[in-house]
Amino acid sequence: MHYYHKFLYTTMNDRQQENYIESADEETLIFIFSNSGKYITEYQNRKGTAKV
Helix, strand or coil: CCCCCCCCCCCCCHHHHHHHHHHCCCCCCCCCCCCCCHHHHHHHCCCCCCCC
């Protein structure tokens, strides 16, 4: 998104984001924007997290 000069701003800290993701159900749609993909691979490597 940065490449296209589209900036995202959130006031939600990292712990709040983690709690939101962990409490999401099958009806929740979450968009994750990651320039490197590092966030997604690190999240997948957490113990007990399903592979996507």
